[in-house]
Amino acid sequence: MKITAIGVNSAFAIGQFEQVILTKEVLAFIAKLLKSPELKNVSEEDLAAEINKFSKSFYLPKWQSNFLIEFEMPSKRNGESPYRLLLDAGGDVRHALKALGLSSADIDGVYISHPHNDHIGGMEYLGLTTLFNPFYTKSKREWLGSQFIADKLFLEPAWGATPPKHVRPDLFIHRKVLEPLKRAIGPGLDTLQGVPDVNIETYFDIHLIGKQENGETRKQIFGDGDGYWTATPIFAMHVISSSEEMASYGISLQHSEGYNVLMPTDTQHMMPTQLTSHYRKANRIYMDCETTPFRSGVHPHISDLVDNLDPEIQKKCLLYHYDLAPQVPEGMFCGVLKMGDSHNYPE
Numbered sequence: 001m002k003i004t005a006i007g008v009n010s011a012f013a014i015g016q017f018e019q020v021i022l023t024k025e026v027l028a029f030i031a032k033l034l035k036s037p038e039l040k041n042v043s044e045e046d047l048a049a050e051i052n053k054f055s056k057s058f059y060l061p062k063w064q065s066n067f068l069i070e071f072e073m074p075s076k077r078n079g080e081s082p083y084r085l086l087l088d089a090g091g092d093v094r095h096a097l098k099a100l101g102l103s104s105a106d107i108d109g110v111y112i113s114h115p116h117n118d119h120i121g122g123m124e125y126l127g128l129t130t131l132f133n134p135f136y137t138k139s140k141r142e143w144l145g146s147q148f149i150a151d152k153l154f155l156e157p158a159w160g161a162t163p164p165k166h167v168r169p170d171l172f173i174h175r176k177v178l179e180p181l182k183r184a185i186g187p188g189l190d191t192l193q194g195v196p197d198v199n200i201e202t203y204f205d206i207h208l209i210g211k212q213e214n215g216e217t218r219k220q221i222f223g224d225g226d227g228y229w230t231a232t233p234i235f236a237m238h239v240i241s242s243s244e245e246m247a248s249y250g251i252s253l254q255h256s257e258g259y260n261v262l263m264p265t266d267t268q269h270m271m272p273t274q275l276t277s278h279y280r281k282a283n284r285i286y287m288d289c290e291t292t293p294f295r296s297g298v299h300p301h302i303s304d305l306v307d308n309l310d311p312e313i314q315k316k317c318l319l320y321h322y323d324l325a326p327q328v329p330e331g332m333f334c335g336v337l338k339m340g341d342s343h344n345y346p347e
Contacts, residue, residue: 001224001253002070002082003261003286004342006096007063008320010290010299011118015061025054063339064090064118065288065321067263068100069253073223076108076170078138083222085172086110087251087263091121099340104129105136109170110204111231113265114238114248115180123181124188127203130169140167153195153202161197171204172220174233174249175212209233210249227256234278236267239298252278259283259346266321270300270308279313284334284345288321302326305333318343 029050066089070082084107086093097103104126112120130136134144143164144152153159173181182200192198200206209218210233220231231251238248250264262282264275271279279285290299299321305314306328319326320337328336335341 001072001222001229001255001261001345002342003345004068004070004100005320005337005339006068006100007066007090007092008322008337008339008341009062009064010321010323011064011090011116013062013064013323015059017057017059019055020058021051022054022056026051029054061092061095062323063092063096063099064121065266066090066093066096066119066122067286068097068102071222071229072225076137076166077106083108085170085222086126088113088119088265089122089126090118093122094125096339104169105133107169109172111172111251112177112181113250114177114246115184116238116246116266117184119265120181120184123185126169127185127189127200128191131163131203136169137167143167150192150195153192161192161195161199161202163202165205168203168205170207171200172207172209172231174210175208176247177249178206178208224255229256230254234262234264234275236264236272236275238266238268252282253345255346257346261345262286264288266299268298270304271313279310279316282316283347284318284343285313285316286337287317287319289319289326291322291324291326302328 067087069085069087071085072081073083074081075083086107086109089110089112094103097106107126110123110126112123131149134141134149153161153163186200189200189203190198192202207220209220209231211217222229222231231253233249234252235247236250237245239246248266250262250267253261253263260282261284262278263286266288287305288299289302289305290296291302295301302322305317305319314332315334317333318335318337319333325336
């Protein structure tokens with residue numbers, strides 16, 4: 001299993017602009033200038049002004065906290081490895097994927113931890129672009145024939161508004177997150193003209209995991225080479241708003257040979273006491289943290305992680321979800337993630 005940090009910044013982090021000189025154009029200008037008999041009359045200020053005309057402003061973004069997990073198992077798209085799973089899909093996930101040379105056409109599924117925009121804002125992009133991509137899966141073109149997807153769903157009553165499972169990306173989600181997710185992204189997805197009863201199932205093949213209403217706990221198995229990983233949602237309190245709780249369901253990935261990766265996603269406290277056993281069991285922990293002087297109260301602050309976290313747990317943590325890179329004592333944590341960092345498990 002390979003985990004790549006395609007975004008490591010908080011919801012409101014912003015990037016910066018950088019002036020870049022367009023080398024090809026500048027070289028052409030200098031070559032022309034060298035041939036000019038008036039070169040000796042050109043001042044440094046005039047030369048700088050002319051060269052500045054060939055500069056362009058580029059935006060250097062800070063992507064939100066999204067992860068890409070790749071398993072060595074057949075993909076849904078074409079049956080070839082890897083199977084690519086997004087852990088959350090912030091509003092900038094299309095740009096974060098582009099930075100890796102990927103797009104929605106390369107994603108097999110997504111796991112959603114909670115319905116905040118920096119974790120679900122990219123769901124409309126994933127749903128619409130895969131639905132309207134006739135080549136999203138190997139068998140989709142055959143299923144569509146020569147028809148446009150909206151016509152297929154409108155003209156063939158047998159399908160209604162729900163395409164078959166093999167042409168939709170997977171959505172793994174806890175049942176308590178599914179309903180607010182539907183409310184949040186429903187209007188944006190309700191865009192198939194003429195097709196009645198369009199809903200989230202039109203776009204995604206939904207897999208409910210975690211505690212079910214009948215008491216059953218469903219887990220998801222992902223093959224990985226000669227072994228497999230068992231994915232289990234892990235409850236943690238994130239925010240209490242309007243006197244109601246909003247949990248963030250992180251995920252525990254347990255390898256068939258015992259290695260454990262814990263990705264708590266957004267948590268309100270440094271380490272909820274109810275989750276102590278999960279943190280102690282984990283071999284690697286992806287820990288979100290804040291670095292700003294003013295604490296929001298809905299994420300662990302780096303000072304708490306440095307001053308109060310058990311040293312044995314500190315050593316397991318890869319830190320993310322900050323604006324400025326956290327300043328931490330050398331050797332205290334496993335590392336501080338940068339966009340594009342990847343790790344292979346089990347180690």
